[in-house]
Amino acid sequence: MTQLPSPTPAPEVQPTLLTPFTYSLFRAIWIASVVSNVGTWMQNVAGVWLVTTLTSSALLVALMQTATSLPAFLLSMPAGAIADLIDRRRLLLFTQGFMAVVALLLAALTLLGEVSALSVLGFTFLLGIGAAINAPVWQTATIELVPRRVLGFAITLNGVSNNIARAIGPAIGGAIITYYSPGWVFLVNAVSFVGTFAVVYAWKREAEVASGPAENLTGALRAGMRYVQYSPAIYAVLFRTFAFAFGASAMWGLLSVVTARRLHLSSDTYGVLLSWLGAGAITGAFLMGRAGNRLTFNQRVLLGSAVFVGTNVALALVPSVYWLYPVMFISGIAWLMAMTSFSTTVQLHVPKWVQARVVSMYMLVFQAGLALGSMVWGELADRTTLETALLATAAWMLLSLLLAIPFPMRSAEGLNLEPAGHWPAPTVATDIDPDDGPVVVMIEYEVALADQPAFRVAAAQLTRLRLRDGSLRAGVFTDLAQPTRITEFFYVATWGEHQRQHHRFTKEDQAVEAHVRQFHAGPEPPRVTHFLAFPRSGNVEMATSYETMESLQ
Template identity: 40%
Template sequence: MNESQHVAPGAWSPLAVPMFRAMWLAILGSNIGTWMHDVAAAWMMAEATDSPLWVAAVQSATTLPVVFLALLAGALADIVDRRRYLLWTQAWMCGIAALLAALAWSGMLQPWSLLALTFALGCGAAMAMPAQAATTSELVSRDLLPPAVALSSISMNIARSVGPALGGVVVAQAGPPWAFAFNAVSFAGMLAVLWVWKRPPDAGRLPREHVGDALRAGLRYAAQATVFRAVLARAASFFFFASALPALLPTLVRRDLGGEAATYGALLGCIGVGALAGALLLPRLRARMDRDRMVLFACLLQAACIAATAALTDPTLLGAVMLLNGASWITVLSSFQIAAQTSVPQWVRARALSLYIVIFALGMGAGSLGWGALAQHASLRVALLAAAVATALAAVWALRFRLAAVESLDVAASAHWPQPVVAEEPEGERGPVLVTVEYRVDASDRDAFLDLMAQLGRSRRRDGAVQWNVLEDVASPGTHLEYFVVASWLEHLRQHDRVTGDERRLQEGIRALQAAGHVPVVRHFVGGPAVAAATRAHRDI
């Protein structure tokens, strides 16, 4: 982090940070290898079965593991050393890719074993994704985070430009085993970069959360995070329907167009080139229109591309459509990724990103199977046209979930709560803990106060409260008592570390509404064995 402090913010500035640059290049190589694997696996399955459902199942085998494992992976990525964790996941994927290459060379790779090993590779990717995404904020300073996230999208789409085309050429000229072997080498490159990364040890003063507690905390946060939920809703409304094109394209090329692996790879390369061009144009687009309108236009363009794919039979024209498809895809994907990254604080970022990844994978995996099944029982053209109409309708429906609110959030840790003042420090696991805050509000400010308290209640629940409410003293109108319950003393101490700049401003607004001369009074009550002395009131909120 320190080496990036003096780098001026800009679209390419994060690449001036040596460790980010090395990681970016390694991820680029790994993404190229993954695309080469996808081309080789899809083409092998198309040659072996000629079934749209089986070919679509290859994409599902890659993405569905994320649905089952990403939440666990996100919790682990937030509570363990991310460098060691990523070393293990990359070693797993390197081994699986090498096994795929060996079986393909020996002629022992059958449809079921291809699916099984692709699923195993997807499991490794699912376990690595949240940690890899959350690592970005460790490699660059906060002001460089937005361009760093955008560069990650550019890396993915450079790979999408090069990987499929390279994979198509390798499969056509040398065979699928060589594509699988390149993928194994790309994971070895990631291992090398992670090995030399000198990640600072975690400086947290509190013990690590247990995995189960971390999972519950992440889900609880997402349930109360309005803006982040909007990102998930928009993602869910897009990926399921937009998955039709990548899922059905291999069969369309081979069966309807009579093309070869090189043709399929070239069309995927066109998608990548369009995505790269779109990523470079995104800063200008963001300057001219708000995020929600930009995503709407991109979704409608995606729907038009899917419909055009159903209607066209000329590979050259399809290549032009794939360019537009790539540009619209990166506009949507980059907007969602940046919104997901910047709408949550650091302490829960990997878990939140894992939820986003689950939505992405579930949409792509289930959508691929669904559109593949429709294509098998009706036709490819019918499935693509149905997906195009559904994508457009979903884009209009999703307008109710606004992404623009992300831009006004301040989720940086504020550290404005002083540590509780106690007569004797309770044991960390002791609980439950009841925290009360007494307020006094004039009658003229009551409605404004209660509106702010409703927002504060969501904040308390996001940060760990299992119960929350605010009550008014019937004998003394204007005297309000807020209370919230957390599971243990240790969990309450974690609340102190989790409060953000937005929550600080919210609490300052509540303080400003207090009656003249009154300051909110805070008390802590701890369950379990009797304390040696009563917990003293203090003013930490």
Template identity: 35%
Template sequence: MTDVTAPTSGFAPLRQKVFAVLWIATIVGNTGSFIRDVASSWLVTDLSAAPAAVAMVQAAATLPIFLLAIPAGVLSDILDRRKFLIVIQLLLAAASICLMLLSATGLQSVSSLIALTFVGGIGAALMAPTWQAIVPELVARQDVKSAVALNSLGINISRSIGPAVGGLLLAWFGAAFTYGVDVISYVFVIVALTWWRRAATPDDVLSERFFGAFRAGLRFAKASRELHVVLLRAAVFFAFASAVWALLPLVARDLLDGDAGFYGILLGAVGAGAIGGALILPRLRTRFDADALLLGAAVVTAAVMAILSVAPPRWGAIVALLALGAAWITALTTLNGAAQAILPNWVRGRSLAVYLTVFNGAMTAGSLAWGAVAEALNIPLTLNISAIGLAAAGLLFHFVKLPKGESDLIASNHWPEPLVAALVDNDRGPVLILIEYKVDKTERPDFLKALAKLSNERRRDGAYGWGVTEDAADPERIVEWFMVESWAEHLRQHRRVSKADADVQQEVRRFHKGAEAPVVSHLLSINRPQ
């Protein structure tokens, strides 16, 4: 992958053959998934008219992503991503085959529908961070944001086609045939992934293991304040906006007197609106920043829910959902782009999984909550409550600004190899690292402010403890310390430090007196004799 940063066309990633093939394959696969989902969402209304049951199907689809996205992100960072994706496609195909057979034999029930939707959600949980993490492998660095936007566009092309086709197939041929079409779509994805000759990852003695990688990912997420802002904004938006997705089948059936075909048309309108939104989004980005775009998405989504609550004419509902699609893709690409822009490659899959966990956790909790509210009150009142909440939250959190993502996250590789008297076992630890500075008393306040910024970098890159001390006999001798869990993890720290982090370290170093660099010591734990 090249390191050119010149601006390019929004469709430039499609010039990369591998990206283009996989992009088309994901459109086919996601189209099948939307066909499956519209069949399940409508079928549950035939099996049970209770709003809570309908909402539980939506929750069953998103709950696994909430529970498993972080472990899936760890796996995406330590396994061969191509092979992992193929296994996931086989799992999804198996779930759809079961849905097809149960529907064909008349044995489908609410319980089996929810259970198999949950299995499908497991597949989606495992797949989502992996698909997103492979983007930097497929395109040049300057095309990553465009590739992310194209992925969102592809999903919404599927959203515009899949639900409409699914509704028609369900109305004309029944649920079993509809699920069968979804099974076929996975074949196309598996063929494309098999065709992709991903570059082999060389053996590395510092390769991470699952639990160590899991802890490292959580440490990064805990220490990254920029990621915290993205997660907060996502949680607030999707918690309120989930109401429209949880209740849309009942809106179509009860408020608009529609059938399965009309429900598919409504979902297709969302996808078509998203495509239109994706096409105009580059122009909007030249005029509005990310915070303004997210606020606009919240206001439009709230307005759509308010319109649906009054049971408009069917054509009015279709127009409203076109607007919903444009708002939805604006929110998704804005938040996802902000997350991608602040993540280094070594932890990209895990951190995107944290983002997906928050996103789907908000969708799951919101779906269950709004389903319960609709059961207690009614659908129109519930939609109005969520609309008011979303608009108010959008205005309030507009002042919590999203990160710009302008830091250079390429590895700097400027740390020298640590000096050792003998070879150190990689699993030995914990390791205490000391950095000794000589700082004038007059410059100490500014030095400590700079050092506080550096503490976040240490924690993001692997430290689980950090502190600063002074020498009682020489107050100008200040020692920064941090701890990592093993020698191998400290060596990984050497690889993880970015050019942006190097700039922060240089800012700290300028306070150090003397021609010599600060003294660095590595202290290894000694097992006490029994």
């Protein structure tokens, strides 16, 4: 009988920019977010305008930006930890409802004529708190709405949402202020949260299974910072993000000054320039969708930084605003290209258990770069000239291209960050309280002398993973009496923290561990032993010096 050939599997369809819209929940949340973002930009315009009409103090007007940004500096990292500790859907419902109530109260007071400049600042600060808590969980929710292979396009579409809102929100808000009052803008913003609340409420998110003993907020913050410290792929992105934001801040901070002082044009022209920037960002999303995987994230950031070199030179030297329109358009493309590359790289390199914390640190670094850069370039412009500050910024962006050498952005292609779940539960004689500790884990290997140089290299990678996932100390020791006997150890603060390590170890990490174990030459698997600090005794005693003993006699 003739055997029929096996059917050739159909090639997997490559995702495009529109692929995330085929997932109904992402589509619904994206549409709701566009409406909410438009309301936010309307609120920003109306708030600043209202304070301007209520007071003659320029300081109070300037403090509107502080009231919006300060909560992000204060709360980004705690918000990220909270988002990793509790159900993200419930947290989104809380933040959306909280911001809707705050905007509604501000609208009511404004329409009743009971509002003051200070109260507008206060309500703006409360909205900033809601936004700061909402941002990390909103960023990380995207990875639950679409498959990993289309995550980059989904994040790009989130950037498109923000730029659509930036392009039309201020115009709509300005029109309502002109014909009605800022109070109606605040009311529209309050209503804009309702759509997002309804969509998130309808999200039937799968309940998460608890992975080890619950963390407290302080421990969760430490775990997030430790994860970044021992993750080269993550801190490389953070360095590059800060450098880019620090240089790109000059465009955001000095564009209005270029328009008014160098080109002697009105605020209308400034608004048009921002519109060109937003149009470029939206166009950039579609260009990136067509480009697909032709450019790596590292190459996109390099290209975006190179464009901003030209942007700052143009802002310093171009004599006509008509030449700046295409410059702003191209800058919008570069901005979206770089920012989505940073955000996507971070999210693709982080397992779910620490995702919101790492994203919050990324957002904090980005905001710090923008804030510090605006101060530095603005001060430089005041002390020298506007042109000098912009050319210095261009030089900074040019030098930042060299960061790609020590801090390359690594590809996340093929990473499997699902929990490995392969560590067997340790055998214990009695029940152990999760707060008991510290714990020392020792793993004994038999490694031939000829294999030990390669073993040390592999073990160094495993040591980094131990430290990243919660160990306070980790290392490898050789038995002086039996040189082929090598012991790996790691020291953990509590038994509960060690249990969490079991759940933090990913399948990607498992491959590193397997590489270390392949050097083991003993007849039995490596021996694993757990040691717990003796009950009610000091964890580690410090030897008393001879001089101290003499003084005690």
